[in-house]
Amino acid sequence: MNRRASWRSVLLLSVLLLPVGTAQAQDVERFPGVSLGLTYETRYQPPLAILPFTGRFGGQEVASRVEAIIARDLRYSNRFVIMDSLPANVVGEEVDYGLWDQMGVDWLLTGRVEGSGEGYVLVLELHDVVFREVADQGRFAIPRQESEHFRMASHIASDAVVWWAFEEPGMAASRIAFSRMGDDGNQELWMVDSDGENLRRITNFGTTTLSPDWSPDGRRVVYSSYKTGLPRVYELNLETGEERQVPAPRSGDYITPSYHPDGERVVFSVVGGGQSGLYTYNIAEGCCMESLTQSRWEDISPRFSPSGDRITFNSNRLGLGVPQIYTMSASGGQPQLVSPFIYGQPSYFTSPDWSAVGDRIAFHGRAERGQPYQILVAEVGGGNNRVVQLTFTGRNEDPSWAPDGRHLVASGERSWGRGLFVVDAVTGNVRQLLTGVRAQVPAWSPSLAPRVEQQLRTTSH
Amino acid sequence: MHSRLILVAFLVASVPLTACRREQPPPPPPPAEETTEETTQPQQPDDDNDAAAERARAIAEARSILEERVHFPFDESTITPETEQLLLQKVEVLQASPNVQLRIEGHCDERGSVEYNLALGNRRAEAVRQFLMDYGISGDRLQTVSHGKERPLAPESNETAWAQNRRAEFIVTAGGDQINPPS
Numbered sequence: 001m002n003r004r005a006s007w008r009s010v011l012l013l014s015v016l017l018l019p020v021g022t023a024q025a026q027d028v029e030r031f032p033g034v035s036l037g038l039t040y041e042t043r044y045q046p047p048l049a050i051l052p053f054t055g056r057f058g059g060q061e062v063a064s065r066v067e068a069i070i071a072r073d074l075r076y077s078n079r080f081v082i083m084d085s086l087p088a089n090v091v092g093e094e095v096d097y098g099l100w101d102q103m104g105v106d107w108l109l110t111g112r113v114e115g116s117g118e119g120y121v122l123v124l125e126l127h128d129v130v131f132r133e134v135a136d137q138g139r140f141a142i143p144r145q146e147s148e149h150f151r152m153a154s155h156i157a158s159d160a161v162v163w164w165a166f167e168e169p170g171m172a173a174s175r176i177a178f179s180r181m182g183d184d185g186n187q188e189l190w191m192v193d194s195d196g197e198n199l200r201r202i203t204n205f206g207t208t209t210l211s212p213d214w215s216p217d218g219r220r221v222v223y224s225s226y227k228t229g230l231p232r233v234y235e236l237n238l239e240t241g242e243e244r245q246v247p248a249p250r251s252g253d254y255i256t257p258s259y260h261p262d263g264e265r266v267v268f269s270v271v272g273g274g275q276s277g278l279y280t281y282n283i284a285e286g287c288c289m290e291s292l293t294q295s296r297w298e299d300i301s302p303r304f305s306p307s308g309d310r311i312t313f314n315s316n317r318l319g320l321g322v323p324q325i326y327t328m329s330a331s332g333g334q335p336q337l338v339s340p341f342i343y344g345q346p347s348y349f350t351s352p353d354w355s356a357v358g359d360r361i362a363f364h365g366r367a368e369r370g371q372p373y374q375i376l377v378a379e380v381g382g383g384n385n386r387v388v389q390l391t392f393t394g395r396n397e398d399p400s401w402a403p404d405g406r407h408l409v410a411s412g413e414r415s416w417g418r419g420l421f422v423v424d425a426v427t428g429n430v431r432q433l434l435t436g437v438r439a440q441v442p443a444w445s446p447s448l449a450p451r452v453e454q455q456l457r458t459t460s461h
Numbered sequence: 462m463h464s465r466l467i468l469v470a471f472l473v474a475s476v477p478l479t480a481c482r483r484e485q486p487p488p489p490p491p492p493a494e495e496t497t498e499e500t501t502q503p504q505q506p507d508d509d510n511d512a513a514a515e516r517a518r519a520i521a522e523a524r525s526i527l528e529e530r531v532h533f534p535f536d537e538s539t540i541t542p543e544t545e546q547l548l549l550q551k552v553e554v555l556q557a558s559p560n561v562q563l564r565i566e567g568h569c570d571e572r573g574s575v576e577y578n579l580a581l582g583n584r585r586a587e588a589v590r591q592f593l594m595d596y597g598i599s600g601d602r603l604q605t606v607s608h609g610k611e612r613p614l615a616p617e618s619n620e621t622a623w624a625q626n627r628r629a630e631f632i633v634t635a636g637g638d639q640i641n642p643p644s
Contacts, residue, residue, distance in 0.1 A: 179575075210575065210579075229564075251604070251605075253579065256579070269580075271579065271580050272583045272587055272605050272606075273587075276580075301576045314577060316580065323577050323580075350576065350577040397574060397575070398575065441575050
């Protein structure tokens, strides 16, 4: 992207971004030893114009819908300044690079939807206005509007645009699973698309079901449920409906499961019965329960690093009643403190999640009793351990990383209501994903593109 | 403690006479145990009903002692003196009712995270279980489970509601028809 750092970027940086930074430094509670601010260096957001999508051979009937989905995805990506309300005279088959350059646009997206067999093909072109060429293009299968994959197929195209422009993964083609409390006091698992659409229930157990986590292939979720009266760990195959249970050879509560990156093993906590600890179990093969930690303290909420060689978890092993975040070798051994604990401070940190991109662990906590929870991010790569505070307003809990490694979903509350929020660790931008629902412990899926593309192929041929 | 001992003494003296009758309610066949033969005078149906009613009342009270909730301080699993009194009463019922098994459910108030409160609720349930075991109740009869903050009694967000929600609940999971008053 260095080649695009034109005078425009300098102007935008000075005008748009500096005031944001200074506003955040004010009127917020501080965590001792924690710097305020954003996880990444602030980046230039190139202006992107989206021309109205055209249609052929019947594609015109869905062109504007597909365009609307993609335009919103790209806005939600927080990577571009999206140019709306384009002048009518610019709409045409030929792209006038000189005109767009004068308007200050770096990227221009054009799309054409063509009817094809049972569905459509979307032809996307991303134009580099500065270099006056098509930077990249692609053809995307879009099923009929009635198909459950219609929106997700459009999201896949959105992520392709992000990849073309930045060579970084997007997060549009993904979902968020979470526990939702009903009026009866039970909690079922629900999920919603990354853009807040397509809200629907996954389970109907009539009990408390918590802590969902997605398998790396996006086909399964693992969670704990009180179906038998005691919390046990289960896996549900979202495509077949098949459910498997992690056996419970010893007494205790089996809680807070998550997947190993191999997709076969799950790691979870067994709490109670005098000894608590972390265990792994190969749920694909139905074997091989292994103990990682054992103590009289509670080690909970384990999450593997993307490579699988380390693990982060939450523990009260300090014995001071204030849980902290640790990392440890995945084979066990001496844990290292990650959260900004200072002796004598009642600082409380829980719910770690290791980003799939980069060595970052997000968690939530507070410095003093009574303070609302805020999201913090620890950078654990390369020997340094910098922690930054990411959110500053309302209540923010249980962060989960998006597959793009920069967005996080959290449950929370603002003055206007509670729900799920999406926070961008680069810009600090906060988007409301769901409001008016009692949602908690959200889990962001990996990219669902491989899974959906495979299903589109099997249904269309 | 004195009043409790007196109560125990009273119950020891009075209850065993009718204990066996509960299993085989009147009318006869008469109970087989010798003690019953020796000590039970022929009774009128009215007296019989009175004794049965008294027995039923004592059993109901024993059950409510077993099921009475106990509460905890903020962010702690400490057994307070009030909780200790309630747990000692449960010990007596459990000693008199060897077939009764309990599930101890630990609960938290809404402050704190979902998953960490599962651990904290478990510490509370385990603290109660350990207390009962220290008084001789077999751990095999006592199962624990944490519900974290997911099953509040009071939905409000204030000190009263939080104090109510920081609790252990007791569910009779076996031997519910064999609860005996303290003996």
